[in-house]
Amino acid sequence: MKTKPSILLIEDDVNIATGLQKVMQAHGYEVATLNRGDDGLAQAAAHPFDVVITDLKLPGLDGLELVRQLHQTKPKLPIILITAHGSTEIAIEATKWGAFDYVPKPFEVDELLDLTAKALESSRLMSEPVEMGEPLSNHTAIVGKSRVMQSIYKEIGRIAATSVTVLIRGDTGTGKELIARAIYQHSDRAGAPFIAVNCAAIPETLLESELFGHERGSFTGADARRIGRFEQANGGTLLLDEIGDMSTSLQAKLLRVLQEKTIQRVGGRESVPVDVRILAATHRNLEAAIRERLFREDLFYRLSVVTIKLPPLHQRASDIPDMVRYFLHRYGPEAGVASPAISPDAIQLLQNQSWPGNVRELENTVRKALLIARDYTISPEHVREVLTKAREPVAVSNQSHAAYITALMDQVEHGEVQNAFARMLADLEPELYAQAITRAQGNITKAAQWLGVTRLKMREKLREFGLHPSRNEPTE
Ligand SMILES: Nc1ncnc2c1ncn2[C@@H]1O[C@H](COP(=O)(O)OP(=O)(O)OP(=O)(O)O)[C@@H](O)[C@H]1O
Numbered sequence: 045m046k047t048k049p050s051i052l053l054i055e056d057d058v059n060i061a062t063g064l065q066k067v068m069q070a071h072g073y074e075v076a077t078l079n080r081g082d083d084g085l086a087q088a089a090a091h092p093f094d095v096v097i098t099d100l101k102l103p104g105l106d107g108l109e110l111v112r113q114l115h116q117t118k119p120k121l122p123i124i125l126i127t128a129h130g131s132t133e134i135a136i137e138a139t140k141w142g143a144f145d146y147v148p149k150p151f152e153v154d155e156l157l158d159l160t161a162k163a164l165e166s167s168r169l170m171s172e173p174v175e176m177g178e179p180l181s182n183h184t185a186i187v188g189k190s191r192v193m194q195s196i197y198k199e200i201g202r203i204a205a206t207s208v209t210v211l212i213r214g215d216t217g218t219g220k221e222l223i224a225r226a227i228y229q230h231s232d233r234a235g236a237p238f239i240a241v242n243c244a245a246i247p248e249t250l251l252e253s254e255l256f257g258h259e260r261g262s263f264t265g266a267d268a269r270r271i272g273r274f275e276q277a278n279g280g281t282l283l284l285d286e287i288g289d290m291s292t293s294l295q296a297k298l299l300r301v302l303q304e305k306t307i308q309r310v311g312g313r314e315s316v317p318v319d320v321r322i323l324a325a326t327h328r329n330l331e332a333a334i335r336e337r338l339f340r341e342d343l344f345y346r347l348s349v350v351t352i353k354l355p356p357l358h359q360r361a362s363d364i365p366d367m368v369r370y371f372l373h374r375y376g377p378e379a380g381v382a383s384p385a386i387s388p389d390a391i392q393l394l395q396n397q398s399w400p401g402n403v404r405e406l407e408n409t410v411r412k413a414l415l416i417a418r419d420y421t422i423s424p425e426h427v428r429e430v431l432t433k434a435r436e437p438v439a440v441s442n443q444s445h446a447a448y449i450t451a452l453m454d455q456v457e458h459g460e461v462q463n464a465f466a467r468m469l470a471d472l473e474p475e476l477y478a479q480a481i482t483r484a485q486g487n488i489t490k491a492a493q494w495l496g497v498t499r500l501k502m503r504e505k506l507r508e509f510g511l512h513p514s515r516n517e518p519t520e
């Protein structure tokens with residue numbers, strides 16, 4: 045299994061180079077440095093680096109030319125450009141030529157670390173192979189030999205080599221992202237970039253520019269042109285994740301792009317041709333969203349030329365034993381357990397659960413059980429302990445914030461909670477939604493505005509928490 049991510053830093057200013065090298069090493073990266081562009085290109089082409097960070101002005105070969113040539117030989121290697129003041133236009137040129145992103149000097153180290161992490165994630169998505177059916181090695185795998193999974197593998201094989209749009213559906217944690225990666229890797233675009241955009245994670249106002257780019261001055265804060273993900277993914281594949289969360293006005297623009305195969309940057313007039321294969325994923329019930337006029341029917345038909353539907357985990361419980369063994373093997377090393385084992389009873393117990401969080405929840409449960417059982421065989425008791433803990437929320441009420449956070453952090457430290465942010469949100473959210481809808485006297489639009497979420501999200505949360513807006517909700 046691979047250890048540290050490796051980074052090639054090409055920078056002729058020795059002070060900057062050594063400074064950055066130190067910081068990045070402290071963050072767990074392996075960093076090689078070079079001071080000439082031509083050397084950088086040669087090394088980057090010859091060795092398997094995960095990310096290249098390069099200065100723009102370099103002896104031997106300038107950064108822009110380096111980007112152009114390196115991207116041609118290794119289109120999946122993310123390159124981050126460091127630019128001097130005033131050379132933003134060149135950097136933008138570079139993103140058109142395939143650079144992942146750029147930072148203008150002077151920059152905060154955090155900014156570069158942030159970009160590096162994003163670039164690594166993008167590189168992982170593209171390069172980590174996904175095997176189907178059975179994990180043969182240490183690779184990531186889509187585990188499962190159940191009938192429905194077999195037919196999904198067949199479908200992937202059938203459509204992968206085409207450029208057809210695929211809509212991937214399924215509840216949270218059912219493996220939509222894995223499927224998207226498998227389609228990409230088996231496609232004839234596997235050598236070209238794969239870029240994923242999470243439509244739910246980017247505020248609505250910024251999503252359009254994220255996708256299509258913008259021209260300088262097109263809105264406050266747009267102080268330079270920006271190349272969007274569509275242009276960056278040109279020739280490759282774009283995953284529009286959580287597409288059900290996109291606003292209807294942006295849906296209309298997306299539809300036009302899909303039909304015309306050209307994009308217009310925000311605030312721009314030029315039509316830029318793009319050749320991008322679209323994969324879209326969502327956990328939402330799009331038919332219901334269409335009925336509520338929250339999702340455009342025409343876009344739905346355009347996207348769902350081929351649909352892959354991942355069933356909830358409890359409907360493929362026969363796959364659970366294989367999954368459990370796969371996760372044990374995968375997470376044994378991080379728990380310090382050399383040869384993880386589980387009793388048949390414990391597997392049986394895992395198979396009998398309903399798994400609302402699907403494979404992700406099973407994965408987390410196995411990880412935690414490993415930590416509890418240590419070198420012993422995982423027993424039903426270990427499993428029960430994990431399941432009970434996960435289901436009992438930290439009580440938020442009647443506690444000061446500090447006390448709540450202390451309790452939460454205790455759980456984090458003991459490996460009982462993995463994502464403290466998500467957990468905090470989950471603990472506090474019901475009250476927030478309840479108060480918002482009560483104070484807005486049942487007006488969903490108003491409550492959604494207050495909380496800064498979409499109406500769709502508002503409705504969904506109200507349903508989830510069993511809250512009911514009053515009947516005099518205005519028709520929207
Ligand atoms: N069939 C499978 N075999 C092995 N691991 C799986 C399988 N399906 C999902 N996983 C794992 O479960 C986790 C969740 O999968 P993934 O992110 O693909 O789900 P998702 O459907 O995109 O979820 P969400 O709707 O929350 O975005 C990941 O860690 C993934 O590796």
Ligand SMILES: [Mg+2]
Binds near residue numbers: 220221
């Ligand atoms: Mg996902």
